[in-house]
Amino acid sequence: MKARSQHQDEQHLTEQLGATGLRLTPQRQQVYDVLRQKRDHPTAEEVFIRAKKQMPEISHATVYNCLDALVKSGLARQVTVDRGATRFCPNMVEHGHFYCDSCETVYDVELPTELTGVVLPEGFQAGRYEIAIHGTCAECAKKK
Amino acid sequence: MKARSQHQDEQHLTEQLGATGLRLTPQRQQVYDVLRQKRDHPTAEEVFIRAKKQMPEISHATVYNCLDALVKSGLARQVTVDRGATRFCPNMVEHGHFYCDSCETVYDVELPTELTGVVLPEGFQAGRYEIAIHGTCAECAKKK
């Protein structure tokens, strides 16, 4: 994990958002920081709760707005592994997600193989790939 | 696509549900039929609307219950490609999903390559893999 200085970080955010026609605001910065501080794939609601600690006036709608802005600008990924709330992930390095069906925790997993050879129908344009592996995590496997 | 006779179909459902400790009920049959009749990855709400045509007394909660039963018994798959309602798919042959970010349609896609080589952390047990490809479908690509 490359550490970025506060300044580099801010510049990175400004650039990425700017390229999408969006501004860097204190709220967006805050939401991004929350995602980076604890990479446990929180839901929007969880991000809201955490962001509120530093910025008590932040509103629900703003958190959704900020998360959308970050996703649109390529600063975060939306993770939808199950019914229920969407989760968010600031790890933009190519990776997949392991979802424990038992404790519902999401883990990042490396994807050593490129997913080549998927033949799409004529005219379809692929953007990103989302790989989710469902199963049981080590903790939960032990308990059984 | 192998066609199954009415009888084989019913027997298949009974077996699969039975193995999970569940019964085949008229409602579960109906919901399954809806999924098979039009394989467009409907949401629970859409399944409800379609099921109602044949079985007007069926309730909302029952559709959710039936869909859960089918998923648990390996008769259908849950497809979660985006925020918003979960979709359902009765195609149990290994395949991935293409999601058009523009028109929000889901397409089944073949997966010629086995997704081998994903190294999970010690003790993690993989169940199924879910591969989703986001992008633009042929129709939507033309419009731009």
Add this chain to the structure above:
DNA sequence: GATTATTTTAGAATTATTCTAAATCTTGAC
């Protein structure tokens, strides 16, 4: 045929997300 377990039902309740309209902030033009 009574008992028990499963399933369905309608509707309420909960959760997740989006919308709305007003207030605030930024930015660029003058």
Add this chain to the structure above:
DNA sequence: GTCAAGATTTAGAATAATTCTAAAATAATC
């Protein structure tokens, strides 16, 4: 600097998606 235009935030309402509840219906077991 000041103003207008546009972007963003806010609180709260509205909507959408899903789950829960308790009673009634159905089916399986003894």
